[in-house]
Amino acid sequence: MYVKLIAHTPEPDRVVAAAAKLCYSASSAVEIFDGLTTENCAKFLQILQKSGHMSPFEHANFTFAIDGISRVTSHQLVRHRMASFSQQSQRYVGMEENECILPPSLDKIEGAKVIFTKQIESAKEAYNKLVALGIPKEDARFVLPHGGLTRIVVTMNARELHHFFSLRICHRAQWEIQSLATAMLKEVKKVAPLLFSKAGPSCISKGKCEEARPCGKPIGPDEL
Amino acid sequence: MYVKLIAHTPEPDRVVAAAAKLCYSASSAVEIFDGLTTENCAKFLQILQKSGHMSPFEHANFTFAIDGISRVTSHQLVRHRMASFSQQSQRYVGMEENECILPPSLDKIEGAKVIFTKQIESAKEAYNKLVALGIPKEDARFVLPHGGLTRIVVTMNARELHHFFSLRICHRAQWEIQSLATAMLKEVKKVAPLLFSKAGPSCISKGKCEEARPCGKPIGPDEL
Amino acid sequence: MYVKLIAHTPEPDRVVAAAAKLCYSASSAVEIFDGLTTENCAKFLQILQKSGHMSPFEHANFTFAIDGISRVTSHQLVRHRMASFSQQSQRYVGMEENECILPPSLDKIEGAKVIFTKQIESAKEAYNKLVALGIPKEDARFVLPHGGLTRIVVTMNARELHHFFSLRICHRAQWEIQSLATAMLKEVKKVAPLLFSKAGPSCISKGKCEEARPCGKPIGPDEL
Amino acid sequence: MYVKLIAHTPEPDRVVAAAAKLCYSASSAVEIFDGLTTENCAKFLQILQKSGHMSPFEHANFTFAIDGISRVTSHQLVRHRMASFSQQSQRYVGMEENECILPPSLDKIEGAKVIFTKQIESAKEAYNKLVALGIPKEDARFVLPHGGLTRIVVTMNARELHHFFSLRICHRAQWEIQSLATAMLKEVKKVAPLLFSKAGPSCISKGKCEEARPCGKPIGPDEL
Numbered sequence: 064m065y066v067k068l069i070a071h072t073p074e075p076d077r078v079v080a081a082a083a084k085l086c087y088s089a090s091s092a093v094e095i096f097d098g099l100t101t102e103n104c105a106k107f108l109q110i111l112q113k114s115g116h117m118s119p120f121e122h123a124n125f126t127f128a129i130d131g132i133s134r135v136t137s138h139q140l141v142r143h144r145m146a147s148f149s150q151q152s153q154r155y156v157g158m159e160e161n162e163c164i165l166p167p168s169l170d171k172i173e174g175a176k177v178i179f180t181k182q183i184e185s186a187k188e189a190y191n192k193l194v195a196l197g198i199p200k201e202d203a204r205f206v207l208p209h210g211g212l213t214r215i216v217v218t219m220n221a222r223e224l225h226h227f228f229s230l231r232i233c234h235r236a237q238w239e240i241q242s243l244a245t246a247m248l249k250e251v252k253k254v255a256p257l258l259f260s261k262a263g264p265s266c267i268s269k270g271k272c273e274e275a276r277p278c279g280k281p282i283g284p285d286e287l
Numbered sequence: 288m289y290v291k292l293i294a295h296t297p298e299p300d301r302v303v304a305a306a307a308k309l310c311y312s313a314s315s316a317v318e319i320f321d322g323l324t325t326e327n328c329a330k331f332l333q334i335l336q337k338s339g340h341m342s343p344f345e346h347a348n349f350t351f352a353i354d355g356i357s358r359v360t361s362h363q364l365v366r367h368r369m370a371s372f373s374q375q376s377q378r379y380v381g382m383e384e385n386e387c388i389l390p391p392s393l394d395k396i397e398g399a400k401v402i403f404t405k406q407i408e409s410a411k412e413a414y415n416k417l418v419a420l421g422i423p424k425e426d427a428r429f430v431l432p433h434g435g436l437t438r439i440v441v442t443m444n445a446r447e448l449h450h451f452f453s454l455r456i457c458h459r460a461q462w463e464i465q466s467l468a469t470a471m472l473k474e475v476k477k478v479a480p481l482l483f484s485k486a487g488p489s490c491i492s493k494g495k496c497e498e499a500r501p502c503g504k505p506i507g508p509d510e511l
Numbered sequence: 512m513y514v515k516l517i518a519h520t521p522e523p524d525r526v527v528a529a530a531a532k533l534c535y536s537a538s539s540a541v542e543i544f545d546g547l548t549t550e551n552c553a554k555f556l557q558i559l560q561k562s563g564h565m566s567p568f569e570h571a572n573f574t575f576a577i578d579g580i581s582r583v584t585s586h587q588l589v590r591h592r593m594a595s596f597s598q599q600s601q602r603y604v605g606m607e608e609n610e611c612i613l614p615p616s617l618d619k620i621e622g623a624k625v626i627f628t629k630q631i632e633s634a635k636e637a638y639n640k641l642v643a644l645g646i647p648k649e650d651a652r653f654v655l656p657h658g659g660l661t662r663i664v665v666t667m668n669a670r671e672l673h674h675f676f677s678l679r680i681c682h683r684a685q686w687e688i689q690s691l692a693t694a695m696l697k698e699v700k701k702v703a704p705l706l707f708s709k710a711g712p713s714c715i716s717k718g719k720c721e722e723a724r725p726c727g728k729p730i731g732p733d734e735l
Numbered sequence: 736m737y738v739k740l741i742a743h744t745p746e747p748d749r750v751v752a753a754a755a756k757l758c759y760s761a762s763s764a765v766e767i768f769d770g771l772t773t774e775n776c777a778k779f780l781q782i783l784q785k786s787g788h789m790s791p792f793e794h795a796n797f798t799f800a801i802d803g804i805s806r807v808t809s810h811q812l813v814r815h816r817m818a819s820f821s822q823q824s825q826r827y828v829g830m831e832e833n834e835c836i837l838p839p840s841l842d843k844i845e846g847a848k849v850i851f852t853k854q855i856e857s858a859k860e861a862y863n864k865l866v867a868l869g870i871p872k873e874d875a876r877f878v879l880p881h882g883g884l885t886r887i888v889v890t891m892n893a894r895e896l897h898h899f900f901s902l903r904i905c906h907r908a909q910w911e912i913q914s915l916a917t918a919m920l921k922e923v924k925k926v927a928p929l930l931f932s933k934a935g936p937s938c939i940s941k942g943k944c945e946e947a948r949p950c951g952k953p954i955g956p957d958e959l
Contacts, residue, residue, distance in 0.1 A: 067765060070750045070794070078742045078798060082821040082888040089828055092800030092888050093739060114723035121819030122742070122890045124796040126750060128757075128764030134362075135377075135429060144368035147793030147892065149754040153359075153433075154461060156761055166426035175420050182413035182430045189406035196399050201461055202390035205359060206406045209377075210429030216754040216764050218794045220819065220890075237378065237425055275562035291541060294526045294570070302518045302574060306597040306664040313604055316576030316664050317515060338947035345595030346518070346666045348572040350526060352540030371569030371668065373530040380537055440530040440540050442570045442668075444595065499786035582810075583825075583877060592816035601807075601881075602909065614874035623868050630861035630878045637854035644847050649909055650838035653807060653882030654854045657825075685826060685873055 064239075065130040066246040068254065069216075075123035075255040079221065080104040083111055083119035108257045120222035123258060125251050127217045129243065133164040133210045136239045140217065143227055147218040154201040159191055163210040164239065183208055221258045224251065225268075232287070233264035234278035248287060263287055288463075289354040290470040292478065293440075299347035299479040303445065304328040307335055307343035332481045344446035347482060349475055351441045353467065357388040357434045360463045364441065367451055371442040378425040383415055387434040388463065407432055445482045448475060449492075456511070457488035458502035472511060487511055512687075513578040514694040516702065517664075523571035523703040527669065528552040531559055531567035556705045568670035571706060573699055575665045577691065581612040581658045584687045588665065591675055595666040602649040607639055611658040612687065631656055669706045672699060673716075680735070681712035682726035696735060711735050736911075737802040738918040740926065741888075747795035747927040751893065752776040755783055755791035780929045792894035795930060797923055799889045801915065805836040805882045808911045812889065815899055819890040826873040831863055835882040836911065855880055893930045896923060897940075904959070905936035906950035920959060935959055 072078055081096040084107060088095060099107075111119060132140075141148050163183045169176040186208050193203040219227060224247070230236060231244035252259050265273035266281035296302055305320040308331060312319060323331075335343060356364075365372050387407045393400040410432050417427040443451060448471070454460060455468035476483050489497035490505035520526055529544040532555060536543060547555075559567060580588075589596050611631045617624040634656050641651035667675060672695070678684060679692035700707050713721035714729035744750055753768040756779060760767060771779075783791060804812075813820050835855045841848040858880050865875040891899060896919070902908060903916035924931050937945035938953035 065763070069753075069764065069768060070744050070746070072742050072796065072798065073745065074742070081741075082798075085821050085886055085888055086824045087827045088823070091737070091802050091886060092741065093802075096741060096800070110723075115721075118819065119821050119888075122798050122821070122888060124744065124890070124892075126744065126754075126794050128768070130763050130765075133429065134433070138358075138362055138365075141362075141366060142372070147790065148366070149757055149791050149794070151760070152758045155759045164429060166422075166429055168422050168426045172420050172422060175417055175422050178413050178416050178420075179430060182410060185409055186406060186430075186432070189402050192402050193399055196396050196402075198390075198392050198396060198399050202392045205357065205388060205390055205434030206403060206410075206432050208410070208430050208432060209358070214757055214763060216757055216791075216794060218796070218892075220796075273563075275558075289539070293529075293540065293544060294520050294522070296518050296572065296574065297521065298518070305517075306574075309597050309662055309664055310600045311603045312599070315513070315578050315662060316517065317578075320517060320576070334947075339945075342595065343597050343664075346574050346597065346664060348520065348666070348668075350520065350530075350570050352544070354539050354541075371566065373533050373567050373570070375536070376534045379535045438533055438539060440533055440567075440570060442572070444572075444666075497787075499782075581877065582881070586806075586810055586813075589810075589814060590820070596814070612877060614870075614877055616870055616874045620868050620870060623865055623870050626861050626864050626868075627878060630858060633857055634854060634878075634880070637850050640850050641847055644844050644850075646838075646840050646844060646847050650840045653805065653836060653838055654851060654858075654880050656858070656878050656880060657806070658877030 064132055067128045068125060068250040069128045070126040071254055072123045076104050076257040079119050079123050079258060080107045082122045105257050112261055117222045121220045123221040124218055127247055129215050131212050132243055133239060134213050135209045136243060137213045137215055139240050145223040149216045151214040153204040157200055158204060158207055161211045163208055225262050228262045229264055234280055235274055288356055290474060291352045292349060292474040293352045294350040295478055296347045300328050300481040303343050303347050303482060304331045306346045329481050336485055341446045345444045347445040348442055351471055353439050355436050356467055357463060358437050359433045360467060361437045361439055363464050369447040373440045375438040377428040381424055382428060382431055385435045387432055449486050452486045453488055458504055459498055512580055515576045516573060516698040517576045518574040519702055520571045524552050524705040527567050527571050527706060528555045530570045553705050560709055565670045569668045571669040572666055575695060577663050579660050580691055581687060582661050583657045584691060585661045585663055587688050593671040597664045599662040601652040605648055606652060606655055609659045611656055673710050676710045677712055682728055683722055736804055738922060739800045740797060740922040741800045742798040743926055744795045748776050748929040751791050751795050751930060752779045754794045777929050784933055789894045793892045795893040796890055799919055801887050803884050804915055805911060806885050807881045808915060809885045809887055811912050817895040821888045823886040825876040829872055830876060830879055833883045835880055897934050900934045901936055906952055907946055
C-alpha cells in the first residue's frame with residue numbers, strides 16, 4: 064500500500080479558522096485571515112470541535128494518490144459519498160500483471176497461504192487466456208479476485224476525513240481499510256496538525272469508546 | 288438479474304408537479320396538489336424537462352430490490368453518490384454457494400466458457416477450503432471473483448434516476464449495468480409514466496446522440 | 512405556520528428494516544420484506560440506532576408542505592444539503608399581500624411590537640409603490656423584511672431528518688425553526704413511529720445533553 | 736461586491752489531468768503527475784470536457800471570500816448543495832451599520848430610488864430601536880431588508896463551479912448573482928486557465944444557447 068498526499072488547500076488550519084470566525088465577526092474574511100496567529104487558530108479550532116460546529120472544516124481539502132489497495136477496500140472507500148474519486152478502470156487497463164493483497168490471517172493457519180496464492184495465480188492465468196482468446200478486458204475481469212490491486216485518487220475535505228477516520232481507524236473496521244485510513248491520517252497531520260489533532264475513532268476523539276460492541280483495545284493518545 | 292421496485296413516493300407525477308408549481312404560484316402546496324389534473328400534470332412536467340428545471344424531480348423517490356448482479360456492476364452502481372444503498376456484506380454473510388455472472392461474450396468464442404467456469408468453480412472451492420480451515424469470511428472473500436453475485440437495495444430520486452438512465456442505458460455503458468438500468472426504467476415507468484417519459488440516453492431524451500464517440504445504433508423511441 | 516406531510520415512502524419502518532437486514536442475510540430483499548413482523552422491525556431498528564448504523568434510514572423519504580414560515584427560517588432550512596427543496600419564488604410571485612412573522616419576544620417588551628409592525632407595514636407599502644412604478648418584482652423585494660412569509664416543499668430521508676431534529680429541536684436552536692422541526696417530527700411520528708421513536712436533540716436521543724453550552728432545560732421523554 | 740480567491744488546490748489543472756489520466760493508465764498517480772507537461776494537460780482536459788467526463792474536475796477546490804452581496808443573492812448561492820459555506824450570522828453579529836444593495840433598475844425610474852433608500856433607512860432605524868429596547872438581535876433582524884449585505888466564505892470544486900457558472904452567468908439569471916458568478920470566474924481563470932477555458936452558460940461552453948427561452952444576447956467568446 065502506498066498513500067501520498069499529492070495536493071491540499073494551502074494553510075488548511077488557518078483557512079478553516081478564518082471561515083469559522085467569519086460567522087461570529089463583523090470583520091471581513093480577508094481581515095480575519097490576515098489577523099489570525101497560530102495560537103488563535105489552535106484555540107478557535109478546539110472550540111469548534113468541542114461544540115461540534117464542524118461545517119467550517121469543509122473548506123480544507125486533501126487529495127491523495129493511493130496505490131496497491133485491494134478492490135475489497137476500494138469498494139468500501141467509494142461508499143463515502145462526500146468525496147471525489149478517480150479509479151483505475153478495468154474496462155480500459157489490462158490486468159495481465161495484477162497482483163493481489165495477502166490477508167495477514169493466512170500466516171496464522173497452516174496451509175491457507177498455499178491455497179490462496181495458487182487460486183490467485185490461476186485467476187491471473189485464466190484472465191490472460193481469456194484476453195488472448197479475444198474476450199474483452201471488461202468481461203475477462205469477471206474472473207479476477209476481489210483481493211486484486213487497484214489505484215485511486217481521492218479528495219476529501221477535513222470534515223469528511225474526520226468522519227472517515229472515526230469509522231475506519233476503529234479496530235472494528237476491516238483491517239485493510241484501517242491501515243489505509245491510518246496512513247491517510249498520518250499524511251494530513253503533517254500539513255494540518257491542528258485540524259486533525261483529535262481525529263480518529265471515539266476512543267481518540269472523545270476519550271472513550273462509543274461503539275455498541277467495543278473491541279476492548281482502545282487506541283492510546285500517542286498511537287496515531 | 289432480478290429488479291423489483293419495492294417502494295416509492297405515492298403519486299410521484301403529481302407530487303413533483305405540485306412542488307414545481309409552488310415556485311411560481313401564490314397558492315399553498317396543498318391547494319396546488321389537490322387542484323392538479325392529469326392533463327395539467329403532464330403539461331407541466333414537460334415544461335420542466337424542456338427547460339432543464341429538474342430540481343422538483345427530487346421529491347419523488349424510488350426504492351429497488353436488486354438481486355443477482357455481479358460485484359462488477361454493484362461497484363459501478365454505488366459510484367452514484369446521490370443515492371442510498373444497503374448491500375449484502377461479504378464480511379458477515381457466507382459466500383459458500385455464491386454464483387457468478389457469465390458475460391455473453393463467452394458464447395461467441397470457442398473455449399472461453401470452459402476456462403471461465405472452471406476458474407469460477409475453483410474460486411468457490413478455494414473460498415470454502417479457506418473458511419473450513421478457519422480463515423475469516425472477510426479474508427477468504429479476497430479470492431472470490433468480481434463476477435460473483437450480490438444483492439443490494441437502492442433508493443434514488445427521479446432527478447438522479449434521469450441522470451443514471453442517461454449514462455447507463457447508453458450503448459457505450461458496460462453491458463450488465465445497461466441491463467440493470469433498463470430494468471429499473473421499466474419498473475418506474477409503470478408508476479410514474481409522466482416523470483420518465485423522456486428518460487434515457489441523449490438519443491432518447493434529446494432525440495440525438497451527444498456522446499463524444501457515438502455507438503452508431505441510437506435507441507428508438509419505442510424501444511424502452 | 513402550517514406543516515403537512517404530503518407524501519412519504521409507504522411502510523417506512525419496514526422498508527428501512529428490510530434494507531438493513533439484507534446486509535447481514537443470505538435471503539433476498541423481497542423475502543426479508545415479506546417475512547418482517549412489527550416486533551422484528553422494532554427490535555431491529557433499535558439495534559441499528561444503538562450501533563449508529565444509520566445508512567438504511569435513508570431508504571425512507573418524507574415530503575412536507577410548509578406554509579407561513581419566515582425567510583429567516585427557510586434560509587436556515589435550506590442549509591441542510593441532504594434534502595430537496597422547492598420554494599416560492601420572489602422573482603415570479605408578487606409579494607403585495609405578504610405577511611410577516613412576529614417574534615414572541617415582542618410581547619415581552621413594552622413598545623417593541625409597535626415599532627416592529629409599523630416597520631413591516633411600511634416595507635409592504637414601499638414594495639407596492641416600487642412595483643407600481645415599474646420596478647421588477649425581483650428588485651422591489653430587496654426592501655421586504657426577512658420576517659416575511661414563504662412557502663416551501665421539502666423532502667428529507669429519515670437519516671437526514673434524525674440529524675435535522677437533533678440540531679433544530681434543541682433549545683439552543685433559533686425559536687422558529689425549533690417550532691418547525693417539532694411540527695415535522697410530530698408528522699413523521701404518525702406514519703413511522705419506530706423510525707423516529709428516539710429522534711430529537713441529545714437530551715432525547717442519548718438521554719443526556721451533549722451540547723458544549725447546555726440550555727439547562729432538557730426535553731423530557733414525553734414532551735415530543 | 737468584493738470577491739477574492741483566498742485558497743485553492745495548488746496546480747489545479749495538473750491535479751485534475753493526473754487524476755483523470757489514472758483511470759486509463761497502468762502507471763501510478765504520482766508517475767502520471769510528474770510526467771504531465773502543460774501541453775499534455777491542455778489536450779487531456781479538452782478531451783474530458785468534450786466527452787462530458789467531468790468527475791476528475793472535482794479534485795480541484797477553490798475557496799472564495801465574498802463581501803458585500805445581498806441576502807437575496809446569498810440565499811440563491813447556498814442552494815448549490817455541492818459546496819461548503821460559512822456565512823456571517825445575524826443571530827450573533829449586530830447589524831446596526833448594515834448597508835443595502837441598490838438594484839440598478841432604481842436608476843431607470845424616476846422616484847424609485849427615494850422610496851427605496853428611505854425604506855432601507857427606516858428598517859435600520861427600527862432594528863436599532865428594537866435592539867436598544869432589549870429585543871434579541873436574532874429577532875430584531877426580522878425587520879431587516881433582503882437587500883442587506885452579508886459576508887460568506889464559499890468552497891466549490893471545479894466541477895460544481897462549471898455547473899454554477901453555466902446557470903448563474905447566463906443572462907436569464909438574477910443580475911446580482913450574474914455579477915458574483917462572473918467575478919468568481921475571473922478569479923479562478925487566473926489560477927486554472929485550462930480548467931475553466933470553456934466555463935460559462937451554454938452560449939460559451941457549447942457555442943449555442945440551450946435555454947428554453949433564450950435571452951437573445953449570447954455572450955461572446957472574449958467577453959468573460
